[in-house]
Amino acid sequence: MMRIALDAMGGDHAPGETVGGAVLAAKELGVEIVLVGDRERIEERLAALGSEGRPSISVVHSGSVVPMDEHHPVDALRRMRDASVLVASELVAKGEAEAMVSAGNTGAAMIAAIMRQKRIRGVDRPAIATVFPTTTGYCLLIDGGANSECRPHHVLSFAQMGAAYARSVMARPEPAIGLLSNGEEETKGTELVIASHELLRKSGLNFIGNIEAKDIPFGRADVVVTDGFTGNIVLKLAEGVGEAIVSMLKESISRSPVCKIGALLARPALKALARRMDYSEYGGALLLGVNGVTVIAHGRSRAKAIKNAIRTAKAACEAGIADAIAAAIGAGAHEGGNDSAI
Numbered sequence: 001m002m003r004i005a006l007d008a009m010g011g012d013h014a015p016g017e018t019v020g021g022a023v024l025a026a027k028e029l030g031v032e033i034v035l036v037g038d039r040e041r042i043e044e045r046l047a048a049l050g051s052e053g054r055p056s057i058s059v060v061h062s063g064s065v066v067p068m069d070e071h072h073p074v075d076a077l078r079r080m081r082d083a084s085v086l087v088a089s090e091l092v093a094k095g096e097a098e099a100m101v102s103a104g105n106t107g108a109a110m111i112a113a114i115m116r117q118k119r120i121r122g123v124d125r126p127a128i129a130t131v132f133p134t135t136t137g138y139c140l141l142i143d144g145g146a147n148s149e150c151r152p153h154h155v156l157s158f159a160q161m162g163a164a165y166a167r168s169v170m171a172r173p174e175p176a177i178g179l180l181s182n183g184e185e186e187t188k189g190t191e192l193v194i195a196s197h198e199l200l201r202k203s204g205l206n207f208i209g210n211i212e213a214k215d216i217p218f219g220r221a222d223v224v225v226t227d228g229f230t231g232n233i234v235l236k237l238a239e240g241v242g243e244a245i246v247s248m249l250k251e252s253i254s255r256s257p258v259c260k261i262g263a264l265l266a267r268p269a270l271k272a273l274a275r276r277m278d279y280s281e282y283g284g285a286l287l288l289g290v291n292g293v294t295v296i297a298h299g300r301s302r303a304k305a306i307k308n309a310i311r312t313a314k315a316a317c318e319a320g321i322a323d324a325i326a327a328a329i330g331a332g333a334h335e336g337g338n339d340s341a342i
Contacts (some may be wrong), residue, residue, distance in 0.1 A: 001030065001031060001032045001056065001100075001316075002030075002031045002032065002098050002314060002317060003031070003032045003033075003034055003072050003096070003097045003098055003283040004025075004031050004032070004033055004034070004097060004098060004099045004100070004101060004310055004314065004317075005034045005035065005036055005060075005088040005091040005092060005096075005097035005099070005100045006018060006021075006022050006033055006034065006088065006100075006101050006102075007036055007037065007084045007085045007088045007100070007101065007102035007104050007109070008022070008036055008037035008042050008084065008102070009036075009037035009038060009062070009065040009084040009104065010065070010084060010085055010102040010103045010104020010109070011068075011102075011104055011301050011306075012068065012101030012103075012298075012299050012300050012301075013037075013038075013300070013301070014103070014104070014294035014304060015037055015038070015041050015042055015045055015046055015304045016244050017047070017195075017301065017302045017306060018035075018103065018301075018303075018306050019035060019042055019045040019046060019231060020045070020263035020303035020306070021051065021302075021303040021304070021305065021306020021307045021309075021310065022035055022299070022306065022310070023049050023054075023055060023057065023303075024303055024304070024307040025085070025307045025311070026054065026056040026057050026147045026292070027304070028307065029176060029310060029314055031056070031310065031314055032057070032058070032235045033056065033057045033058075033089075033291065033310070034057075034058050034059075034060055034091060034096075034097055035057060035058070035059045035060070035114060036059075036060045036062050036084045036085075036087050036088040036091070037059075037061075037062055037065070037083070037084045038061070038062070038063075039059050039061040042059050042073075043333065045144070048057075049172075051172050051251055055230075060085075060087060060091070062082050062083065062084040062087040062242075063082040063329050064080040064082050064083045064084070065080075065083060065084055065104070066083050066085060066105045066108040067085075067105065068104065068105055068299055070105050070107070070108065070338065072112055073105055073107035073108035073110075073111050075263045076108060076212060077108060077111060077112060077115070077214045078146045080201060083108070083173045083274050084104070085100075085108050085112045086108075086112045086116065087108050087291075088100045088101075088102065088112075088113075088254040089109075089112040089113050089116040089294070090115070090116050090133055091115075091117040091334065092113075092292040092294070093117050093118075093291075093292065095177065097252060097314035098292075098293065098294075098317045098329075099293035099294070099295065099314070099316065099317050100292070100293070100294050100295070100313075101294075101295045101297060101306070101309045101310055101313050102294075102295075102296060102297065103284070103296075103297035103298060103299055103301040103305075103306065103309070104299070105246055106296055106299075107147065109287070109294065109296050110128070110146055110287055110294075111294065112222060112287040112289060113126070113287050113294040115290065116291040117290040117291045117294070118290065119289055119290055119291070120289055120290065120322060120325055120329060121292060121326065121331055122157075122326075122328050123157060123161070123289040123290075123325070123329055124153070124154060124157065124197070125143075125146070125147045125150070125154045125157065125158075125288060125289065126287050126288060126289030126290050127142050127143065127144075127146050127147060127155050127157075127158045127228070127287070128142070128143055128145050128146045128230070128231075128285045128286070128287055128296065129141070129142040129143075129162060129165055129286045129287075129288045130144040130145035130231075130235055130271070130283060131160070131285075132141070132235075133217075133236070134214060134216070134217050134218060134219035135217065135218050135219055136218070136219030136288035137286060138163050138170075138219075139215070139216065139220060139221060139222055139223065139224055140165060140166055140170070140222065140223045140224070141160065141226070141231055141234065141235065142158045142159075142162040142223065142224070142225060142226075142231070142288065143158050143222045143225075143226065143227060143228040143231050144228065144231045144232060144285055145228045145229075146228050146231035146233055146250040146287070147227060147228040147236070148227065148228050148229040149227070150192060150227040151192070151227070152192060152196045152198075152199050153199065154227075155179070155196035155199070155200070155225055155226075155227065156196065156199045156222065157289075157329065158225050159179075159200055159203065159205055159207075159223065159225045160175050160203070160205070160325075160329055161288040161289055161325050161328065162175075162177070162187070162225060162280070162288070162327070163175050163177060163205055163206075163223055163328065164288075164321070164324040164325045164327070164328040165288060165316075165321060165324070165325075166222075166223050167324065168220045168319040168320065168321055168324040169315055169319045170222065170320065172222050174206045175206060175222035175223050175224070176206050176220075176221045176223070177179040177205050177206055177208065177209045177223045177226050177288075178202065178207075178209070178210070178211035178215070178218075178220060178221030178223070178225065179193060179196060179197055179200055179207070179210050179211065179225050179226070180193075180210075180211060180212075180213065180225065180226035180230060180231075180234070181197075181210035181211070181252055182208060182212065183212065184211065184212065185208065186201075186209060186210060187264070188210060189210065190228065191194060191206065193210070195256065196225075197209070198208065200225070201297070202310055204307060205268070206236075208220075208221060210223065213234060216234070217238075217258065220283055221297055241246075244332070258301060282307030283295065283302075283305055283306075283307070283310070283311055283312040284296050284297035284298065284308075284309035284312055284313075285296060285297075286312065286316055286321070288321070288325060289325065290292075290322070291322055292322060293307070293313050293316045293317050293321060295309045295310075295312050295313045295316070299311040301303055319323070322333075325341070
């Protein structure tokens with residue numbers, strides 16, 4: 001049975017919701033969950049859920065937690081050698097788990113994965129890959145926030161990793177790669193975008209050129225490539241717009257009895273739309289480029305989102321995403337950087 005390490009202490013609602021999500025995943029997904037964190041608090045929550053037997057759930061104790069508002073995660077992990085996110089990542093590095101999931105401090109989860117699992121040979125910058133709902137299904141946006149400052153060869157690497165994911169997990173044999181810019185013309189964009197466009201054009205990938213942000217929700221590209229600063233803004237704007245639309249729609253419906261009747265008739269369609277726009281349905285974002293599977297879930301994740309983050313981790317493991325990325329990047333490239341900061 002596949003083993004997935006869950007940072008039980010990570011997130012705004014931990015450990016209650018994280019443990020609840022683990023129980024759901026163990027029941028529904030056929031995986032073994034290793035809960036990492038304060039053993040006493042975890043066991044209390046398991047007992048409250050009536051899961052004392054839990055044949056597919058185990059607990060590994062860790063004594064500290066990186067705070068959600070920690071702005072210097074490297075320093076925090078140096079101090080907290082027994083931080084839950086670090087211990088979970090070590091389980092993956094040692095082969096005692098196939099994947100790690102955390103809804104805790106994003107920077108800490110990313111750094112823990114890089115330091116313990118190490119980067120895939122040839123990958124300078126691991127990147128966050130996020131599923132984005134579209135009118136045609138969904139696409140992958142990369143980077144979603146790991147690398148605020150990039151160089152053109154980093155963007156090319158993001159595209160290669162994203163394409164490997166699209167082929168392995170999304171079942172798209174020739175994924176269309178779009179470079180996010182402020183115009184479709186290849187002369188549009190920052191210096192980074194213009195230089196990245198040239199590299200992508202020569203890459204051998206199915207590069208369709210620049211796309212604008214308005215094209216993303218319509219599924220024009222299977223993989224949307226950008227730097228982490230821009231990608232994170234896109235994701236947070238989309239999340240805010242989605243929540244605002246739902247709020248405005250509810251307000252408009254409440255103003256009129258006729259609208260209430262119409263909403264009742266349209267309820268199945270409205271529910272389906274809400275599910276497609278709900279981040280908890282997608283679980284979490286993958287950190288691509290490390291020797292293992294790491295899923296970073298939303299800090300606000302409830303049990304359902306945690307369960308779906310575990311589902312994402314399971315799918316990535318089954319697809320052999322790390323091996324697929326290694327093959328895409330090229331086994332002959334050297335491993336960049338120094339991973340001994342912790």
